[in-house]
Amino acid sequence: MAKKGNIIVGQSGGPTAVINSSLAGVYKYAIDRGYDKVYGMVHGIQGLLEEQYVDLSTQIHSELDIELLKRTPSAFLGSCRYKLPEIFEEKETYEKIFEILNKLDIEVFIYIGGNDSMDTIKKLSDYAILTGRTQKFLGVPKTIDNDLALTDHTPGFGSAAKYIGATTKEVIRDAQGLAYRKKQITVLEIMGRNAGWLTGATALAKDEDCDGPDLIYLPEVPFDLDAFKTKVKELLEKKDCVVVAVSEGIKLADGRYVCELGSSSDAVDAFGHKQMGGTASFLANCLTTETGCKTRAIELSTLQRSASHLASRVDIDEAFMVGGAAIKAADEGDTGKMVIINRVSDDPYLSDTSIFDVHRIANEERLVPREWMNKEANYVTKEFVDYVRPLIQGDLLPVMVGGLPKHLVLNRGNGAGRKARRTMK
Amino acid sequence: MAKKGNIIVGQSGGPTAVINSSLAGVYKYAIDRGYDKVYGMVHGIQGLLEEQYVDLSTQIHSELDIELLKRTPSAFLGSCRYKLPEIFEEKETYEKIFEILNKLDIEVFIYIGGNDSMDTIKKLSDYAILTGRTQKFLGVPKTIDNDLALTDHTPGFGSAAKYIGATTKEVIRDAQGLAYRKKQITVLEIMGRNAGWLTGATALAKDEDCDGPDLIYLPEVPFDLDAFKTKVKELLEKKDCVVVAVSEGIKLADGRYVCELGSSSDAVDAFGHKQMGGTASFLANCLTTETGCKTRAIELSTLQRSASHLASRVDIDEAFMVGGAAIKAADEGDTGKMVIINRVSDDPYLSDTSIFDVHRIANEERLVPREWMNKEANYVTKEFVDYVRPLIQGDLLPVMVGGLPKHLVLNRGNGAGRKARRTMK
Numbered sequence: 080m081a082k083k084g085n086i087i088v089g090q091s092g093g094p095t096a097v098i099n100s101s102l103a104g105v106y107k108y109a110i111d112r113g114y115d116k117v118y119g120m121v122h123g124i125q126g127l128l129e130e131q132y133v134d135l136s137t138q139i140h141s142e143l144d145i146e147l148l149k150r151t152p153s154a155f156l157g158s159c160r161y162k163l164p165e166i167f168e169e170k171e172t173y174e175k176i177f178e179i180l181n182k183l184d185i186e187v188f189i190y191i192g193g194n195d196s197m198d199t200i201k202k203l204s205d206y207a208i209l210t211g212r213t214q215k216f217l218g219v220p221k222t223i224d225n226d227l228a229l230t231d232h233t234p235g236f237g238s239a240a241k242y243i244g245a246t247t248k249e250v251i252r253d254a255q256g257l258a259y260r261k262k263q264i265t266v267l268e269i270m271g272r273n274a275g276w277l278t279g280a281t282a283l284a285k286d287e288d289c290d291g292p293d294l295i296y297l298p299e300v301p302f303d304l305d306a307f308k309t310k311v312k313e314l315l316e317k318k319d320c321v322v323v324a325v326s327e328g329i330k331l332a333d334g335r336y337v338c339e340l341g342s343s344s345d346a347v348d349a350f351g352h353k354q355m356g357g358t359a360s361f362l363a364n365c366l367t368t369e370t371g372c373k374t375r376a377i378e379l380s381t382l383q384r385s386a387s388h389l390a391s392r393v394d395i396d397e398a399f400m401v402g403g404a405a406i407k408a409a410d411e412g413d414t415g416k417m418v419i420i421n422r423v424s425d426d427p428y429l430s431d432t433s434i435f436d437v438h439r440i441a442n443e444e445r446l447v448p449r450e451w452m453n454k455e456a457n458y459v460t461k462e463f464v465d466y467v468r469p470l471i472q473g474d475l476l477p478v479m480v481g482g483l484p485k486h487l488v489l490n491r492g493n494g495a496g497r498k499a500r501r502t503m504k
Numbered sequence: 505m506a507k508k509g510n511i512i513v514g515q516s517g518g519p520t521a522v523i524n525s526s527l528a529g530v531y532k533y534a535i536d537r538g539y540d541k542v543y544g545m546v547h548g549i550q551g552l553l554e555e556q557y558v559d560l561s562t563q564i565h566s567e568l569d570i571e572l573l574k575r576t577p578s579a580f581l582g583s584c585r586y587k588l589p590e591i592f593e594e595k596e597t598y599e600k601i602f603e604i605l606n607k608l609d610i611e612v613f614i615y616i617g618g619n620d621s622m623d624t625i626k627k628l629s630d631y632a633i634l635t636g637r638t639q640k641f642l643g644v645p646k647t648i649d650n651d652l653a654l655t656d657h658t659p660g661f662g663s664a665a666k667y668i669g670a671t672t673k674e675v676i677r678d679a680q681g682l683a684y685r686k687k688q689i690t691v692l693e694i695m696g697r698n699a700g701w702l703t704g705a706t707a708l709a710k711d712e713d714c715d716g717p718d719l720i721y722l723p724e725v726p727f728d729l730d731a732f733k734t735k736v737k738e739l740l741e742k743k744d745c746v747v748v749a750v751s752e753g754i755k756l757a758d759g760r761y762v763c764e765l766g767s768s769s770d771a772v773d774a775f776g777h778k779q780m781g782g783t784a785s786f787l788a789n790c791l792t793t794e795t796g797c798k799t800r801a802i803e804l805s806t807l808q809r810s811a812s813h814l815a816s817r818v819d820i821d822e823a824f825m826v827g828g829a830a831i832k833a834a835d836e837g838d839t840g841k842m843v844i845i846n847r848v849s850d851d852p853y854l855s856d857t858s859i860f861d862v863h864r865i866a867n868e869e870r871l872v873p874r875e876w877m878n879k880e881a882n883y884v885t886k887e888f889v890d891y892v893r894p895l896i897q898g899d900l901l902p903v904m905v906g907g908l909p910k911h912l913v914l915n916r917g918n919g920a921g922r923k924a925r926r927t928m929k
Contacts, residue, residue, distance in 0.1 A: 094681045122684040152674050153681035160682070245813050245908050249577055252911060253810035256519045256578035257585070259547040288911045380802045385678035388670050388814055391907065471907035482816065482896035483670050486677060486713045 084186035089120030091192035094153035095235030096387040097398035098221050101191045103148045104402025112410050123159035147487040152387035166206045173206045187215045187409040193222035201437045204415030217405040218417035223384045225276035228443040230419035237394030237470030242386040244283030258320035263373040265322045268359030272328040275447045279459040281324035293321050298328035299446045300456040308369050327358050388484050392473025404432040428469035509611035514545035516617035519578035520660030521812040522823035523646050526616045528573045529827025537835050548584035572912040577812035591631045598631045612640045612834040618647035626862045629840030642830040643842035648809045650701035653868040655844035662819030662895035667811040669708030683745035688798040690747045693784030697753040700872045704884040706749035718746050723753035724871045725881040733794050752783050813909050817898025829857040853894035
């Protein structure tokens with residue numbers, strides 16, 4: 080067997096609780112398959128362009144480190160939100176990347192990310208083919224939003240859904256404990272710009288020991304503010320404590336985001352996505368005015384994507400598995416592909432992986448199907464819950480030190496990335 | 505031994521992750537000491553006045569139920585925020601309460617709560633003594649705020665501190681993972697109107713694997729907005745990612761709450777306390793204007809008091825212990841007392857209980873001592889952390905069912921509380 084070259088792996092886009100489990104999977108399977116070195120891009124492709132990288136063998140010293148990495152939230156290597164130019168637009172950027180890859184003797188480039196990251200894999204693999212490069216480019220899915228096409232679900236979603244389900248249950252108990260002879264409304268805001276998978280996961284809280292939220296609004300269907308107020312008022316006649324879950328991305332029929340109604344900010348990120356936030360507090364204010372009740376707006380904020388202290392075991396294992404599957408695919412000669420997860424069976428839940436052409440995936444968002452919402456589009460159906468439930472099963476407990484979860488942190492002191500020693504600590 | 509009568513127990517004020525562990529302790533020790541029935545007031549003294557109560561033997565059927573109760577957040581019996589009139593003001597209310605207690609053959613009245621609840625114990629025990637009643641009234645401390653006088657700390661605080669420490673660590677990792685070539689600021693808002701114990705607990709995140717917050721502002725010291733902005737700008741010159749923790753209750757030197765600067769609400773609760781919230785988002789907006797950086801405001805909101813999925817084992821055990829200690833004190837003839845926790849040793853951490861006259865406790869707030877903050881009053885000292893650290897140790901894992909924590913819920917269908925079957929479900 081010919082001696083193998085090196086691998087480089089990067090993490091991109093919003094953090095998840097299990098993105099490092101995929102990194103651990105890439106690392107472990109790369110070593111197992113006989114690759115020489117595994118480099119990590121520090122802050123993804125943006126960092127790589129500035130020659131920010133580390134040799135992962137300087138970071139991961141033992142099986143315990145692998146276990147810690149699997150339990151460490153948010154991108155261990157640092158992430159970025161960086162959009163590559165079109166390949167015909169700006170050759171220099173691509174040439175620079177390949178120069179660095181050549182210098183590091185990279186055979187395989189793995190990028191762990193969501194839609195925008197798959198766009199990076201697509202462009203790099205296209206460029207490599209067009210210019211006769213031999214490097215392989217593989218994508219590993221990662222996003223709490225669960226909005227990637229073709230895969231049954233994305234690593235990161237299960238843990239976020241578990242956290243959201245558990246937290247919704249606790250928030251409802253908290254609100255009910257205090258609601259007596261005084262009506263009150265809680266509006267819970269969940270991440271999800273266009274896809275309502277996470278907001279729908281609040282329905283997981285509904286069980287024999289919890290009513291669940293009273294209303295759930297996903298961004299897939301236009302939001303009707305008047306119908307919403309009417310519905311809440313109807314509920315208040317029947318119960319003291321009303322809990323509503325809304326996606327941060329709900330929009331009116333005219334296309335305006337609900338969060339824009341109460342704010343004047345037009346900030347957008349590198350991909351032109353609007354900055355979200357403030358939906359719950361806008362709605363809570365509306366309801367205070369409308370009903371005179373005490374209202375509370377709760378944004379789960381970044382906790383929902385980084386709460387590895389309550390991660391799903393299924394999710395951590397699958398994240399590890401897709402990392403390994405990317406190495407296997409590359410080793411077998413694939414490029415321009417993303418690993419996907421197939422659901423083999425619902426009960427008992429079983430999954431496996433396959434690979435798909437990244438051109439069929441990039442920039443295509445998978446939304447919650449309309450038939451998984453009720454007729455009024457203010458709740459999700461049993462089919463939705465049955466789809467999500469297997470993904471939140473099992474726990475992988477943090478290693479607790481001093482009463483808190485222990486994390487593995489990037490150490491730039493002795494790494495191979497030579498230039499910047501600035502921020503990571 | 506003469507046959508003993510009955511006990512009634514209620515929960516009052518803001519929920520905690522372990523308030524039900526105290527309820528479990530009261531129940532178990534009451535049965536062990538030979539009391540006949542243990543009634544639970546549904547929604548505290550307010551519910552009792554409307555004859556809302558249950559016989560707890562209809563709710564707790566097994567040791568497993570006790571374990572579930574210990575792991576269930578927010579008041580199992582329902583809470584209230586209800587201030588009794590002064591005893592010379594409105595005799596009717598008191599006579600009504602004693603009439604109900606007599607009807608139920610109550611010998612001991614236990615109230616689990618914070619400062620305001622101890623005010624209730626004080627008034628009821630005073631009234632009993634003045635009018636020749638024989639019932640005993642005992643207070644069990646409970647508040648995440650840790651602001652009760654005389655006790656080393658309060659049950660509920662340790663779990664909230666653990667949740668805040670762990671969450672701060674995850675929020676910091678999340679922010680650092682994305683901070684690259686683009687500075688960003690996170691402002692984390694923690695509960696605590698007058699006492700900074702919880703906000704100071706964000707310092708627990710600081711360890712060899714985490715920088716901790718960069719700045720911590722407690723409500724005990726007037727907040728200087730200009731000095732704050734200057735300090736953040738200084739930090740931004742040195743690092744990409746600045747994380748600040750502030751108490752919801754920070755005030756300017758002129759006495760105005762920071763959260764009032766951005767809002768027009770004057771809402772107050774039954775005890776005249778201002779409704780808090782919005783401090784972080786006001787400060788984040790200031791910093792956006794001042795620095796042009798991306799900012800994010802995160803309120804931990806009710807999660808910090810009801811996240812029993814990440815409770816402290818020490819806290820759960822102590823909450824149980826103080827419940828039992830109240831029964832013991834009553835059984836030995838005490839009344840008008842609150843149980844307090846004494847720290848016997850720091851390392852190994854050991855505690856025991858004693859009882860104190862509730863007149864010395866009620867309505868007296870214990871604040872973070874100035875010497876436990878640094879000179880600039882923008883961080884807590886090692887002494888502060890050493891005081892808190894033992895209280896967040898150990899875990900009592902939720903019983904996971906269907907991937908989520910299982911809770912015990914009040915069942916009004918077969919209870920002894922006859923009147924209302926309205927809200928609790």
